[in-house]
Amino acid sequence: MPATPPLPPLKRVPPGAWIALVWFASxxxxxxxxxxxxxxxxxEKWPAAQLYRWDGVTxxxxxxxxxxxxSRLLVRRPLLALALLILASVFETTDLAAGGIPMTQYLAAMLALYFIAATRPRRTAAIALVMALVTLVVYEATRLLRGWGVSTSAELAVALVTAIAWLLGNSAYQAHEHAERVRAQxxxxxxxxxxxxxxxxxHDTVAHSIGIIALQAGAAARVAATRPEAAREAxxxxxxxGRETLAGLRRMLVALRAADVGHGDGTEAVPTAGLDDVDRLAAETTAAGxxxxxxxLxxxxxxPPDLDLSAFRIIQESVTNVVRHSGTDACRVTVDYADDVLALEVTDDGRGRGTSTDTGFGLAGMRERVALxxxxxxxAPRPEGGYRVAARLPVPEGVR
Known part of the structure; x- marks a missing residue:
């Protein structure tokens, strides 16, 4: 249940702003x-005749x-944005009396190509790479056909850096895709x-209940003839x-049947806990600082055992998260026994992070319990600071 940490300052700058900055700098x-x-x-280089005239300024x-x-269109229409940046580079080059598109004038297009390769589908990224490289070839071919001088070596360097920018973006895209698959798995x-x-x-809860049923049924059978009242009580x-056990089974086992679970495999039994153990949990946590x-209330x-156990586990997980990650020295646990619902709330005044791991397993576990x-x-973080975990668990009619 983490509050999403703020992005680093440089990460908050949109890609279009970086491209505009690179264009001005180049x-x-x-x-x-x-x-x-x-x-x-x-x-270092002599300016073209028109550079400082009105036509060059235009x-x-x-x-x-x-x-x-x-730069503004990069997020919405990446290919059009790249085309405009390439056109701007070519247009600006005509003002420089250069034999090819200089590296500095193509930097903005290279950066846009990187962002496209890093964030867009492979087809879009491939089209963008072809656009960037074909432009260099066409520009040099046009100058050759007109008998103008060219800078073949310089353009090869520009093409090489352009391909490297695309490869870096593609690598970032693949790393992101792999990370997403790993997170989902x-x-x-x-x-x-x-x-x-x-x-x-x-399993432990049901086994205990069935054991009680077996004992009571056996006692009733033994005294049915001699002590009818005791038999009826049993x-x-x-x-x-039986009703409590069936209610728990209806709420839990239907949702769990998709998992391949086997009993009697020697797995160590987990001791049953409940809301009566909250005070013990509070004492242990207080002793920990x-x-x-x-x-x-x-x-x-x-x-019901399943409801009691899940309520305790939710409180236990939330308090554990406070100890590990909130950075505060106190928290508040509220258990509200309403007529038809059990309301739980754990709040603190810490840094607003609520998970014991960065992957959110604590949140996944609590959500799973409540959903079942x-x-x-x-x-979520509280507006006034800190973090709040809340759960509302319906109480079966038989125990309201």
Whole structure:
């Protein structure tokens, strides 16, 4: 039940903003290389004749506008965004008197290609790579056909870096896909393991109930002729125990039958716990350094074993999470015995994280327990700070 931690500051910047920033930085760098900087005898590259004229300024402004518009479209229409960025790079290059598209002018398109490869389906990423590489080939071929000079070596370097950007993005995409598959598989395994654990606990509960029924039925059979009243009392106990056991089975075993569970395999029995153990849990947790305040509302009453056990496990898991991850020294447990529902609430004033692991297995287990009992569950940070876990478990009519 973790509160999603905030993203690092750099991760909060959208991809389009990064591309726009790269475009401005590369354009500024291109202009700086065409003026004599301090310590230089002459500019690194001589500017084209039109660079500082009105037509050169117009080309720069139009190229920048196309690049910025492409940056805005990257998330919604990635291929169109890449086309605009490539067009802006080509258009800007015509203002530089260069034999090929410079690396600096193609950086924004390379970065867009990386984001597309990292976040989009393979078909879209492949089309984007073809667009980026074909543009370089067509640009050089056009200059050759017109008899203009070309920079073949420089363009090969640009093409190589473009392919590397795509490969890095594709690698990031594959890593993300693999992580998603692992998370899904791990979550499914966690749910299955939790169901098996619940089934083992239910096995103990049902075995105990059946044992009671067998003893009471045997006693009733022995005294049926000589002590009819005692026999009737024993049979009433059999009826009560049987009804409680059947109610628990109806709520639990139907949901658990999908799991391949076998009994009598030598598995160590899990001791049955319940809400009567909450005070002991609070005392142990307080001794560990986190004070637990227990508040009971309504009139406590006996509950079905499966309901009692699940309620205790939910409180136990929530308190354990407070101890491990909340960073606070106190929490509050509220058990409300309403007429038709058992309401549980665990709150703290800590950092707003509520899971004992980063994978959310605590949350998965509690949700599974509540779902099997047809209840309601919520876990989220509180507006005033800290974390709140709440569960509402319906109480069978026979024990209301």
């Amino acid at each position: 354009t500024l760098f291109t202009l700086l290389t065409r003026v004599r900087l301090p310590g230089e005898l002459e500019p 080309i720069t402004v139009l190229s920048t506008a196309a690049a910025l518009y492409g 791990t979550a499914a395994q966690a749910v299955t393991e939790e169901r098996l654990r619940i089934a083992r606990e239910m 049979m009433r106990a059999v009826e009560t125990t 986190v004070r637990v305040e227990v508040r009971r 309504g009139e406590p009453r006996p509950l 009992l047809h209840g309601e569950f919520s876990a």
